[in-house]
Structures are given as C-alpha cells and as structure tokens.
Amino acid sequence: MSGGIGRALRGAHAVPAGEEARADEMRTRVRLMIEITARAGEYRRGLVKAAGRLSPEEAVILADLEQHGLQVPQLRDVLRGGHVLVDEPALYEKWRAGKGSHPRLSSHHRDIDKKRYPDFGMRGHVVREKLHGRTAQGTWVQLEKTPAAFGGSKLPSVDDLRHLWDYLVYRFTGSNVGPWGLSRMTERRPMYLSPIVAVPTTLTPPVARQLTQALRRIEADDDTTAVSRELAARFPPPDRPDLGGELGQALSGRGGRGLFGNSEVWVTQAPSRTAAAVLRERHEPLTREHWRTGGTR
Structure with missing residues (x-):
C-alpha cells in the first residue's frame, strides 16, 4: 500500500x-x-x-x-x-x-x-x-x-x-x-x-520645512544626473505637496536584514586554487615613473 x-x-x-x-x-x-x-x-x-x-x-x-x-x-x-x-x-x-x-x-x-x-x-x-x-x-x-x-x-x-x-x-x-x-x-x-515602533507623529513646521527643502534638492539632483538638463526641464516630476509623507514606505512586510542577520558565514568547500595563487602574489606599489610613462609590468 x-x-x-x-x-x-x-x-x-x-x-x-x-x-x-x-x-x-x-x-x-x-x-x-x-x-x-x-x-x-x-x-x-x-x-x-x-x-x-x-x-x-x-x-x-x-x-x-x-x-x-x-x-x-x-x-x-x-x-x-x-x-x-x-x-x-x-x-x-x-x-x-x-x-x-x-x-x-x-x-x-x-x-x-x-x-x-x-x-x-x-x-x-x-x-x-x-x-x-x-x-x-x-x-x-x-x-x-x-x-x-x-x-x-x-x-x-x-x-x-x-x-x-x-x-x-x-x-x-x-x-x-x-x-x-x-x-x-x-x-x-x-x-x-516585530515591535510596534512606527508610531505616527507630526513634525514641527520648521523641521517639516527643512525636510521638504532637502527632499526637493535631492530629487532635483537626481533629475539632472539621470538625463540631460534639457530633458529634465521638459519632463519635470509630479508636484507632490508632502514629500515627507513618503518616507518609510519603501520597505514592505519583513524588510530588514533577512533570516541569517549578522550570523557567521562558513565556507564548506575547498578554495579555488587560482584565487589562492592570485592572493599569494606580492604586488609592489606603482611608482611615479610608471604613472608618467603609462608602462605596464
């Protein structure tokens, strides 16, 4: 059976x-x-x-x-x-x-x-x-x-x-x-x-104002570094009145360090012979002459 x-x-x-x-x-x-x-x-x-x-x-x-x-x-x-x-x-x-x-x-x-x-x-x-x-x-x-x-x-x-x-x-x-x-x-x-530590609270006006300014500056820098300035000016991001309200919403569920946290890591197989040979090599520091001539060893 x-x-x-x-x-x-x-x-x-x-x-x-x-x-x-x-x-x-x-x-x-x-x-x-x-x-x-x-x-x-x-x-x-x-x-x-x-x-x-x-x-x-x-x-x-x-x-x-x-x-x-x-x-x-x-x-x-x-x-x-x-x-x-x-x-x-x-x-x-x-x-x-x-x-x-x-x-x-x-x-x-x-x-x-x-x-x-x-x-x-x-x-x-x-x-x-x-x-x-x-x-x-x-x-x-x-x-x-x-x-x-x-x-x-x-x-x-x-x-x-x-x-x-x-x-x-x-x-x-x-x-x-x-x-x-x-x-x-x-x-x-x-x-x-799973401690309950996310207690909603309001920011004082000066802190909220400085936080919004910092977030807008970061967002503007991201726009200008991602594409050309001309394209960034033509396609601005949506105007959101409360940038601070989006903080803390990137992670969902159990976002964090994972199951093994800061546990030790074990290597159970023999190391690569090629990697071991490279690590055993002695590398001398590059001289000023090397950088001037662009020579190789």
Missing part, C-alpha cells in the same frame, strides 16, 4: 495532502535552522537528534517566530530559554488552540488578567516545555528545560522538584534555564520580535 493511500485510509479527519506537504516543508525548514545554529553554538547534547523528531506543533511555534523576524543567531537564545515578546496577539490564540496545548501556571507577566488570558504549555522533543501567554501588546513565549504542574490538588512530582532546581539556578545565575542551555534574555531583558 502506497503512503498516499495509507494516509487516505487513516480516517475521516486525515490531513489533506497539500497541508501535509506544507507541514513537512515547515518541519524541514525548522530542522535546517536548528542544525545551522547548532554548528556555532554551545548546547546541551542531543539537540540535533531531537530536531530529527521535531513534531508539527513544535515546528509551528518556531516557524511563527521566524515569520515575525526571528533570525538564526537569535534562535540560539530561544532554544536556551530566552524570554521572547512578539507584538502579535493572534499568536496567543493560535498557539493555545494547537494540539497538546494545556493550561499552565506561571509567574510571568502578572499584570495580565490570568482568568481571561491563562498561560499555556506544550511539550515536545525540541521545546521540552513551551510556555506562552498574553502581554498588553501581544504574546510572550519561553522554552523551559523541565515541565512543572504546581497547583491544584496534585502532589509535587519529580519534574516539579527539577523545575524548582531550575528556578534556583535562575536565581543564582540570572539566566533562564532552557531545554538546551542558559540564556540571559529574561523577562526583565527579553528578546523583542
């Missing part, structure tokens, strides 16, 4: 082929991100092996962070338990509805009404225990080394005791204890993704 027929016979709630393909592609992408960051970072042993068992639910969490600006170098702190803030409230609802999500008690962001917005956890091979909740502007998330179930009528478990030990490590070192290491990015000093 082929894999496609087998999946079709799993039941009425089988995942459509297109969605399953997208989920596999997402898991593959997240696995590659983890393998790349594991090449340069110091982690607890077993990270790459755990990435091979990455579940679709775990992949969704990390892929959503990547969609909101997470870069490969920042993934290192996320895997080590860094506290992440995302200015996107919809992520809270999306993650709480995910498979395996369950209510969790936590001491994070006490200013939020926990009855209205309770915190949620989710377990996995890579995230170990994903914990997330609401903030005033969006969603917070943090990966923990050890899940805990304090509260209610349950007696403390071994995991609860280990979680308490992780808390003592946090108090002693000032670092969060994540599934694959320690991170200095705590709730007091979190990692921000």
Whole structure:
C-alpha cells in the first residue's frame, strides 16, 4: 500500500495532502535552522537528534517566530530559554488552540488578567516545555528545560522538584534555564520580535520645512544626473505637496536584514586554487615613473 493511500485510509479527519506537504516543508525548514545554529553554538547534547523528531506543533511555534523576524543567531537564545515578546496577539490564540496545548501556571507577566488570558504549555522533543501567554501588546513565549504542574490538588512530582532546581539556578545565575542551555534574555531583558515602533507623529513646521527643502534638492539632483538638463526641464516630476509623507514606505512586510542577520558565514568547500595563487602574489606599489610613462609590468 502506497503512503498516499495509507494516509487516505487513516480516517475521516486525515490531513489533506497539500497541508501535509506544507507541514513537512515547515518541519524541514525548522530542522535546517536548528542544525545551522547548532554548528556555532554551545548546547546541551542531543539537540540535533531531537530536531530529527521535531513534531508539527513544535515546528509551528518556531516557524511563527521566524515569520515575525526571528533570525538564526537569535534562535540560539530561544532554544536556551530566552524570554521572547512578539507584538502579535493572534499568536496567543493560535498557539493555545494547537494540539497538546494545556493550561499552565506561571509567574510571568502578572499584570495580565490570568482568568481571561491563562498561560499555556506544550511539550515536545525540541521545546521540552513551551510556555506562552498574553502581554498588553501581544504574546510572550519561553522554552523551559523541565515541565512543572504546581497547583491544584496534585502532589509535587519529580519534574516539579527539577523545575524548582531550575528556578534556583535562575536565581543564582540570572539566566533562564532552557531545554538546551542558559540564556540571559529574561523577562526583565527579553528578546523583542516585530515591535510596534512606527508610531505616527507630526513634525514641527520648521523641521517639516527643512525636510521638504532637502527632499526637493535631492530629487532635483537626481533629475539632472539621470538625463540631460534639457530633458529634465521638459519632463519635470509630479508636484507632490508632502514629500515627507513618503518616507518609510519603501520597505514592505519583513524588510530588514533577512533570516541569517549578522550570523557567521562558513565556507564548506575547498578554495579555488587560482584565487589562492592570485592572493599569494606580492604586488609592489606603482611608482611615479610608471604613472608618467603609462608602462605596464
């Protein structure tokens, strides 16, 4: 029986082929991100092996962070338990509805009404225990080394005791204890993704006047350098009353540094022998006589 027929016979709630393909592609992408960051970072042993068992639910969490600006170098702190803030409230609802999500008690962001917005956890091979909740502007998330179930009528478990030990490590070192290491990015000093910083504001008349003059001067210089002065005079640009209003509109979506940000670059193949020979050559500085005669070496 082929894999496609087998999946079709799993039941009425089988995942459509297109969605399953997208989920596999997402898991593959997240696995590659983890393998790349594991090449340069110091982690607890077993990270790459755990990435091979990455579940679709775990992949969704990390892929959503990547969609909101997470870069490969920042993934290192996320895997080590860094506290992440995302200015996107919809992520809270999306993650709480995910498979395996369950209510969790936590001491994070006490200013939020926990009855209205309770915190949620989710377990996995890579995230170990994903914990997330609401903030005033969006969603917070943090990966923990050890899940805990304090509260209610349950007696403390071994995991609860280990979680308490992780808390003592946090108090002693000032670092969060994540599934694959320690991170200095705590709730007091979190990692921000997609921050809402574009707050509309008006310019004072003197500043607006100088800005408009500078923009018109730049535009005029562009016109005269692109074509001849005669053509530039015959075809002037449209007269726009508010040049300053166009600033900041050039980039759309996630315009910025890209997925790898300022990460290190590795060369995995042997260098070109020709390039190496050229780089080894010694070049003497050109003399005044060389420039006068136009000679060559």
